[in-house]
Amino acid sequence: MSIEVRHLHKRFGATVVCDDLNLDIPSGELVALLGPSGSGKTTLLRIIAGLEQPDSGAVLFHGEEATHTSVRERNVGFVFQHYALFNHMTIFENVAFGLRVRPRATRPSEREIRAKVSELLRLVQLDWIADRYPHQLSGGQRQRIALARALAVEPRVLLLDEPFGALDAKVRKDLRRWLRRLHDEMHVTTVFVTHDQEEAMEVADRIVLMNHGRIEQVGAPDEVYDHPATPFVLQFLGDVNVFHGRLSHGPGSPAGEEVSYVRPHEIEVLAQPVPGSWAAVLSQVLTVGPRTRVEFRRQDDGSYVDVELPREEYLRLREHQGLRPGATVHLRPRRATRFAQAA
Numbered sequence: 001m002s003i004e005v006r007h008l009h010k011r012f013g014a015t016v017v018c019d020d021l022n023l024d025i026p027s028g029e030l031v032a033l034l035g036p037s038g039s040g041k042t043t044l045l046r047i048i049a050g051l052e053q054p055d056s057g058a059v060l061f062h063g064e065e066a067t068h069t070s071v072r073e074r075n076v077g078f079v080f081q082h083y084a085l086f087n088h089m090t091i092f093e094n095v096a097f098g099l100r101v102r103p104r105a106t107r108p109s110e111r112e113i114r115a116k117v118s119e120l121l122r123l124v125q126l127d128w129i130a131d132r133y134p135h136q137l138s139g140g141q142r143q144r145i146a147l148a149r150a151l152a153v154e155p156r157v158l159l160l161d162e163p164f165g166a167l168d169a170k171v172r173k174d175l176r177r178w179l180r181r182l183h184d185e186m187h188v189t190t191v192f193v194t195h196d197q198e199e200a201m202e203v204a205d206r207i208v209l210m211n212h213g214r215i216e217q218v219g220a221p222d223e224v225y226d227h228p229a230t231p232f233v234l235q236f237l238g239d240v241n242v243f244h245g246r247l248s249h250g251p252g253s254p255a256g257e258e259v260s261y262v263r264p265h266e267i268e269v270l271a272q273p274v275p276g277s278w279a280a281v282l283s284q285v286l287t288v289g290p291r292t293r294v295e296f297r298r299q300d301d302g303s304y305v306d307v308e309l310p311r312e313e314y315l316r317l318r319e320h321q322g323l324r325p326g327a328t329v330h331l332r333p334r335r336a337t338r339f340a341q342a343a
């Protein structure tokens with residue numbers, strides 16, 4: 001089921017939350033809505049679901065106008081950050097619920113319900129806890145059951161709002177991979193909201209970057225990371241050093257103020273100066289796992305520069321070049337991104 005969003009506008013009082021949003025989601029795709037808090041991700045998701053009405057604009061499901069159809073007619077499955085399972089029902093009954101409440105005419109038989117629920121519990125790898133109650137499950141297990149429950153009614157679209165937001169980092173990581181595999185098996189068109197760029201990059205086919213109610217860029221994870229359309233996208237997708245003034249680069253660059261962005265892993269640390277390098281003094285070293293983050297202070301203007309190196313590389317530089325706090329080195333950006341300045 002494809003989803004199209006056309007010229008969507010929504011405001012709450014004076015706050016513009018959707019500012020002329022346009023988006024095409026092909027059938028079977030897994031799309032992440034990524035952006036900072038308040039950028040309008042949840043509102044867009046709720047408008048797609050039918051839980052919220054836009055002020056103007058349209059939502060189309062499979063080419064058909066769905067803007068004013070009810071949630072039920074849209075046949076969407078939801079999972080929220082804190083998905084309330086029914087505590088007095090077993091896991092099996094929780095997953096079966098959506099099928100049991102169907103009108104008699106479309107309700108599957110008891111045998112079909114049993115087969116369907118067992119299949120879904122196997123799919124989320126929790127068939128062995130069918131007889132337990134929600135309070136006997138971990139947070140991660142509960143979210144997997146929430147997904148199984150959403151999938152039971154065979155939704156045309158799956159909408160997930162920060163589904164792993166309340167879980168700890170390790171469980172989140174496991175569930176991301178699991179969601180990706182599940183999606184590859186099911187191919188249900190899925191839209192999921194996150195403010196975590198790593199989660200979006202790891203899970204999604206395409207990322208929709210939102211900022212202040214607008215879409216800044218839509219693209220595959222590599223595409224948005226390697227070719228960010230705006231400074232916002234570049235800064236949101238990872239740490240970056242911002243340099244004002246000219247960096248050394250070929251002739252023909254425009255005169256006047258220029259802003260360049262260089263990611264910490266795109267800076268070389270050299271013992272000797274080369275054209276375009278800056279002398280800098282090492283001020284701090286921080287190692288987290290396999291990566292070492294080194295903070296330098298430029299000698300020319302006193303600004304700070306973050307450099308990230310593989311830990312082994314840092315240890316080698318420390319051993320052979322005396323790279324430790326107080327040492328002077330030369331830094332050269334390997335790659336810089338610049339944006340055309342608004343006139």
Ligand SMILES: Nc1ncnc2c1ncn2[C@@H]1O[C@H](COP(=O)(O)OP(=O)(O)OP(=O)(O)O)[C@@H](O)[C@H]1O
Nearest residue numbers: 012015017035036037038039040041042043044195
């Ligand atoms: N029902 C509402 N009434 C009034 N303002 C609202 C309502 N829902 C959302 N807003 C406002 O709209 C803006 C966008 O909210 P939304 O929840 O869509 O953003 P978000 O990107 O999902 O943020 P978060 O990641 O914090 O959930 C916010 O400023 C929010 O306060």
